[in-house]
Amino acid sequence: MLWSSKIPPHHGPLYTKQLTFHRYWGKRDPKLNLPTNSSISVTLSQSDLRTHTTAAASSTFPSADSLLLNSSPQDVTGARTQACFRELRALRAALEESDSSLPKLSQLPLRIVSENNFPTAAGLASSAAGFAALVRAIANLYELPSSPTDLSRIARQGSGSACRSLFGGYVAWQMGEKEDGSDSLAVQVAPASHWPTIRALILVVSAEKKGVSSTSGMQITVSTSSLFPHRAKVVVPKHMELMTKAILDKDFQTFAEVTMKDSNSFHSTCADTYPPIFYMNDVSKAAIRVVEGINAKAGKLVAAYTFDAGPNAVIYYEEENTAAVAGAVKSFLGGVDGWQSKDIPAGSPDGLDERAVQVLRDGVARVILTQVGDDPVRTQESLIGEDGEPVKK
Amino acid sequence: MLWSSKIPPHHGPLYTKQLTFHRYWGKRDPKLNLPTNSSISVTLSQSDLRTHTTAAASSTFPSADSLLLNSSPQDVTGARTQACFRELRALRAALEESDSSLPKLSQLPLRIVSENNFPTAAGLASSAAGFAALVRAIANLYELPSSPTDLSRIARQGSGSACRSLFGGYVAWQMGEKEDGSDSLAVQVAPASHWPTIRALILVVSAEKKGVSSTSGMQITVSTSSLFPHRAKVVVPKHMELMTKAILDKDFQTFAEVTMKDSNSFHSTCADTYPPIFYMNDVSKAAIRVVEGINAKAGKLVAAYTFDAGPNAVIYYEEENTAAVAGAVKSFLGGVDGWQSKDIPAGSPDGLDERAVQVLRDGVARVILTQVGDDPVRTQESLIGEDGEPVKK
Numbered sequence: 044m045l046w047s048s049k050i051p052p053h054h055g056p057l058y059t060k061q062l063t064f065h066r067y068w069g070k071r072d073p074k075l076n077l078p079t080n081s082s083i084s085v086t087l088s089q090s091d092l093r094t095h096t097t098a099a100a101s102s103t104f105p106s107a108d109s110l111l112l113n114s115s116p117q118d119v120t121g122a123r124t125q126a127c128f129r130e131l132r133a134l135r136a137a138l139e140e141s142d143s144s145l146p147k148l149s150q151l152p153l154r155i156v157s158e159n160n161f162p163t164a165a166g167l168a169s170s171a172a173g174f175a176a177l178v179r180a181i182a183n184l185y186e187l188p189s190s191p192t193d194l195s196r197i198a199r200q201g202s203g204s205a206c207r208s209l210f211g212g213y214v215a216w217q218m219g220e221k222e223d224g225s226d227s228l229a230v231q232v233a234p235a236s237h238w239p240t241i242r243a244l245i246l247v248v249s250a251e252k253k254g255v256s257s258t259s260g261m262q263i264t265v266s267t268s269s270l271f272p273h274r275a276k277v278v279v280p281k282h283m284e285l286m287t288k289a290i291l292d293k294d295f296q297t298f299a300e301v302t303m304k305d306s307n308s309f310h311s312t313c314a315d316t317y318p319p320i321f322y323m324n325d326v327s328k329a330a331i332r333v334v335e336g337i338n339a340k341a342g343k344l345v346a347a348y349t350f351d352a353g354p355n356a357v358i359y360y361e362e363e364n365t366a367a368v369a370g371a372v373k374s375f376l377g378g379v380d381g382w383q384s385k386d387i388p389a390g391s392p393d394g395l396d397e398r399a400v401q402v403l404r405d406g407v408a409r410v411i412l413t414q415v416g417d418d419p420v421r422t423q424e425s426l427i428g429e430d431g432e433p434v435k436k
Numbered sequence: 437m438l439w440s441s442k443i444p445p446h447h448g449p450l451y452t453k454q455l456t457f458h459r460y461w462g463k464r465d466p467k468l469n470l471p472t473n474s475s476i477s478v479t480l481s482q483s484d485l486r487t488h489t490t491a492a493a494s495s496t497f498p499s500a501d502s503l504l505l506n507s508s509p510q511d512v513t514g515a516r517t518q519a520c521f522r523e524l525r526a527l528r529a530a531l532e533e534s535d536s537s538l539p540k541l542s543q544l545p546l547r548i549v550s551e552n553n554f555p556t557a558a559g560l561a562s563s564a565a566g567f568a569a570l571v572r573a574i575a576n577l578y579e580l581p582s583s584p585t586d587l588s589r590i591a592r593q594g595s596g597s598a599c600r601s602l603f604g605g606y607v608a609w610q611m612g613e614k615e616d617g618s619d620s621l622a623v624q625v626a627p628a629s630h631w632p633t634i635r636a637l638i639l640v641v642s643a644e645k646k647g648v649s650s651t652s653g654m655q656i657t658v659s660t661s662s663l664f665p666h667r668a669k670v671v672v673p674k675h676m677e678l679m680t681k682a683i684l685d686k687d688f689q690t691f692a693e694v695t696m697k698d699s700n701s702f703h704s705t706c707a708d709t710y711p712p713i714f715y716m717n718d719v720s721k722a723a724i725r726v727v728e729g730i731n732a733k734a735g736k737l738v739a740a741y742t743f744d745a746g747p748n749a750v751i752y753y754e755e756e757n758t759a760a761v762a763g764a765v766k767s768f769l770g771g772v773d774g775w776q777s778k779d780i781p782a783g784s785p786d787g788l789d790e791r792a793v794q795v796l797r798d799g800v801a802r803v804i805l806t807q808v809g810d811d812p813v814r815t816q817e818s819l820i821g822e823d824g825e826p827v828k829k
Contacts, residue, residue, distance in 0.1 A: 269674075269697075270704055273666040281662075304662075304710050311663055311708035317693075318728050319700045325718045335711050 074122070075224040076203040078216065079265060080279040083232060083286050084204070085359075086211045087243060088416030091384070093160045096176035097426035098184040100151040104431065108153040111433055112173065119155075126200040127178055128153065135185040148185055155180065156426040156433045174201030175208030179419055191418075195229035211235050211418035213290045215283070234417075238293045240362040241415040244369045246376075248326045248354040249408035267317040274312050279305070295361050299347035302359060303334075306349040322352050326406035330356035332399035337371050340394050362414075366390045369412065375400050381410035467515070468617040469596040471609065472658060473672040476625060476679050477597070478752075479604045480636060481809030484777070486553045489569035490819035491577040493544040497824065501546040504826055505566065512548075519593040520571055521546065528578035541578055548573065549819040549826045567594030568601030572812055584811075588622035604628050604811035606683045608676070627810075631686045633755040634808040637762045639769075641719045641747040642801035660710040667705050672698070688754050692740035695752060696727075699742040715745050719799035723749035725792035730764050733787050755807075759783045762805065768793050774803035 108128060110117040119125070135149040155177055178198040182189055195206035195216075206227075207214040212234040219227030264271055282305045289297035313320040327350055334348045334356075345364040349357050360368035370390025373382055392400060428434050501521060503510040512518070528542040548570055571591040575582055588599035588609075599620075600607040605627040612620030657664055675698045682690035706713040720743055727741045727749075738757040742750050753761035763783025766775055785793060821827050 268704075269671040269701060270663045270666055270708075273663055278662045300710075307708050307710060307712045308662060311661075311704040314707060315663075315700050315704035317697050317700060319721075319724060321721050324721075328712075328714050328717075331712060 075227075076123075076199050076201075077224045077227050078203060078218045079271075080275040081218040081283050082204075082207070082216045082279075083283060083290075084207045084214050084216070085241065085243070086208065086214060086235070086416050086418075087413045089420065090416070091411060091413035092172075094157060094172040094176045095160075095422070095424070095426060096155060096157040096173075096180040098177070098180035099154045099427045099431060100148045100184060101154070101431050102151055104152040104154050106152050108155075110155040110157065110177070112157045113159060114433075123174075123201045124177075127174065127197055128181075130197045130200070131178065131181045131185060131187070134182075134187050134189065138185070138187070153181065153184075154427060154431065158426060170202040171204040171208050174198050174205035175419070177201065178205070179209060183421060192228050192230060196225065196227070199224070199227060199229075209419065211416055212237065213415070215287065232287055232290050235415045236417075238290060239415060242360050242362055242365065242369070243411075243413050243415075244358040244360070244372060245411040245413070246326075246330055246356040246358070246372075246403065246407045247381075247409045247411065248324065248356075248406055263318075264312055264316040264320065268312045268315040270315045271312040274308050278308050282308075296344050299338075299344035299359065302347040302349050310350060322354060323350050324354045324406075326402055327354045327356055329396075329399035329402035329406070330358070332396045333372065333403060334358060336395040336399070337368055340371075341367055371395065372403075372410070375404060376407055376410065379407055379409050381412060385412040387412070468620075469516075469592050469594075470617045470620050471596060471611045472664075473668040474611040474676050475597075475600070475609045475672075476676060476683075477600045477607050477609070478634065478636070479601065479607060479628070479809050479811075480806045482813065483809070484804060484806035485565075487550060487565040487569045488553075488815070488817070488819060489548060489550040489566075489573040491570070491573035492547045492820045492824060493541045493577060494547070494824050495544055497545040497547050499545050501548075503548040503550065503570070505550045506552060507826075516567075516594045517570075520567065520590055521574075523590045523593070524571065524574045524578060524580070527575075527580050527582065531578070531580070546574065546577075547820060547824065551819060563595040564597040564601050567591050567598035568812070570594065571598070572602060576814065585621050585623060589618065589620070592617070592620060592622075602812065604809055605630065606808070608680065625680055625683050628808045631683060632808060635753050635755055635758065635762070636804075636806050636808075637751040637753070637765060638804040638806070639719075639723055639749040639751070639765075639796065639800045640774075640802045640804065641717065641749075641799055656711075657705055657709040657713065661705050661708040663708045664705040667701055671701050675701075689737050692731075692737040692752065695740040695742050703743060715747060716743050717747045717799075719795055720747045720749055722789075722792035722795035722799070723751070725789045726765065726796060727751060729788040729792070730761055733764075734760055764788065765796075765803070769796060769800055769803065772800055772802050774805060778805040780805070 108119050110119045110124070119128070132149045139145045139147055139149055157173060157176060159172070175198045178194050178201065182194055187194075191209040195209050198209060199206035199216075204216070206229040207216050210229060210231045213232040214229055215232050216229045217227065219225070221227075282301050285297055286301045286305075288294070289301060310323055313322060331348050334346045337346045338344050341364070345360055346368045347359045349359070351357070358368065358372070366388040367390055369385075369387045371392060372390070373387050374390050374392040375395075426434055501512050503512045503517070512521070525542045532538045532540055532542055550566060550569060552565070568591050571587050571594065575587055580587075584602040588602050591602060592599035592609075597609070599622040600609050603622060603624045606625040607622055608625050609622050610620065612618070614620075675694050678690055679694045679698075681687070682694060703716055706715060724741050727739045730739045731737050734757070738753055739761040740752045742752070744750070751761065751765070759781040760783055762778075762780045764785060765783070766780050767783050767785040768788075819827055
């Protein structure tokens with residue numbers, strides 16, 4: 044079998060990092076990664092946060108599938124990764140059966156090489172982007188005709204929120220109702236071009252300020268929080284409806300309010316877990332106070348905070364308010380890394396809570412400036428060379 | 437009118453500090469301090485935490501009522517203090533009408549002198565003890581036949597949770613249903629003698645670690661938290677039932693679990709407020725991790741954390757587990773003030789989260805060791821001299 048040397052390794056796409064308004068938490072079926080509530084997220088720009096993945100198949104590869112992430116071999120024997128490989132292989136095998144001229148890629152070992160351009164340890168949910176990129180790259184290698192929504196069902200089994208990362212712009216993950224999870228999938232609410240002026244300033248909390256780690260996870264929240272069912276059944280559906288409309292209407296006031304309230308609600312149910320889960324720390328809370336101060340100065344909502352499963356603050360704002368939001372933060376955090384990537388006009392720290400400003404000065408290691416981003420793109424740049432080996436950089 | 441010189445100033449009682457399991461939060465009627473849910477608290481020992489209040493009435497006093505707290509004049513013109521004065525005077529006036537031989541104390545200016553033996557700024561809810569002592573002291577001065585439960589209705593109008601501080605032991609505040617608040621009052625679940633072995637270790641967080649203050653209060657929680665109604669209607673009634681039974685059964689396992697879960701639930705609804713309220717900080721969370729570690733080592737619940745409207749941790753335990761709980765904390769916090777008041781046997785820090793231990797070392801200013809305490813007592817020691825002036829100390 045020499046065909047693998049005749050065709051170049053198949054290129055994976057560049058993958059975008061996503062950050063959620065409404066977060067994925069609680070699994071009604073842990074094996075299938077079925078969520079207890081729907082959620083909406085913003086795909087961030089690939090210029091700033093990117094997972095790049097290349098997939099290749101060849102009979103010359105060792106017989107076991109492999110995955111290299113940022114040059115480190117990863118375990119692919121876990122049930123989640125295996126589920127993705129199995130589902131994608133089954134789709135490829137069906138294609139091969141219907142067209143015998145196709146190479147039998149489904150029977151060959153896979154080699155996946157992946158690189159993030161953002162710090163994995165920064166708590167930026169790299170597994171969502173990672174699994175989405177892995178699924179998209181293999182689907183491209185296999186030349187599957189599957190739509191992003193079809194693929195989202197597969198990516199979901201690797202990492203729940205990965206299903207959303209197959210789209211750019213504003214993306215909803217519909218929780219679905221079926222037991223087999225076939226209706227738990229992602230759809231695009233609106234492309235980035237619909238509302239391109241959304242910006243994000245991420246405050247990455249320094250490692251030494253990360254605080255005390257949590258001893259339990261989402262399954263514990265579902266089984267022990269008295270408040271969680273109310274959030275899942277009442278709060279989130281209302282937020283989904285308001286947020287969808289806010290995005291379609293480009294209504295930043297509602298977008299901001301729902302983003303902040305949903306973040307508060309999510310972290311509340313984590314803290315109501317037994318034992319409690321705390322993702323936010325004192326630095327996160329200081330970021331909230333500063334956002335409140337920025338909004339108070341503006342007399343309206345020009346900034347919105349949200350927190351995922353970690354202390355980093357993501358602050359959304361509209362481009363026209365860059366000075367009032369990012370500029371104000373830069374006025375006291377200008378010394379940390381990350382500002383040089385964008386031209387941020389000077390703002391003022393006047394009127395902001397001095398104590399909160401000091402806590403941020405002491406606890407933020409770097410910032411990331413980014414914005415709503417486009418769909419995943421296919422790139423000609425391969426991380427696997429013609430010889431089938433990872434490209435040395 | 438010379439009678440005031442003929443009778444000594446009337447002595448107020450010593451008052452106990454209380455700390456709650458189920459906390460008072462949200463007012464269905466802010467004027468009457470009617471709560472949105474019932475609550476249970478433990479009255480702590482007067483040997484360790486005490487408010488001492490003396491009330492006197494005399495025609496020789498300046499015409500305006502006055503209150504001296506820890507030697508500082510306090511404003512008594514607020515509606516809450518005035519409501520207490522008015523209700524107590526009305527009860528006294530009724531007595532005077534029925535027995536014309538009684539001096540007309542209801543028509544005389546009041547002088548109240550009060551002292552706490554615990555740091556007011558430590559966030560130990562001194563206003564609850566303060567209003568309870570004020571009401572009890574005036575009721576004693578007026579020789580009112582009112583029961584503690586009767587007086588709890590009045591104290592509640594001064595500071596909601598003050599109604600519980602009129603009892604020792606384990607106390608419930610029944611929220612009541614009537615619009616006029618007449619059925620919102622405190623009753624004793626059990627006296628301290630029923631379960632005298634409950635101990636409390638309070639970790640007082642240092643001022644510089646207090647974190648970022650909150651910008652809103654309980655009324656905002658009621659009106660903005662989506663999770664709060666669920667807590668008030670579903671979670672707290674269940675906790676009240678479990679806790680009452682746990683106290684009657686002296687069942688520390690349930691006592692501890694409900695105490696911790698209710699604290700988690702309460703602070704969750706605070707964090708779900710818009711804007712969010714954070715009372716706990718990273719030091720508080722480290723205390724939780726250490727309590728979890730102590731319980732894990734014991735293989736059962738021997739310690740329970742709870743937090744009021746501030747970052748200080750209150751850790752309950754039974755006397756027989758003093759070494760395992762207080763001793764373990766002393767093993768790494770022995771250098772701060774407060775241990776010398778009690779003989780705490782050495783425990784071990786082995787197996788506790790090292791990061792959490794370090795956060796506590798950096799952030800706890802002092803400890804208070806105490807236990808469940810008795811009813812308020814009347815004392816012969818007066819804070820007002822025979823001349824009607826505050827006693828100089």
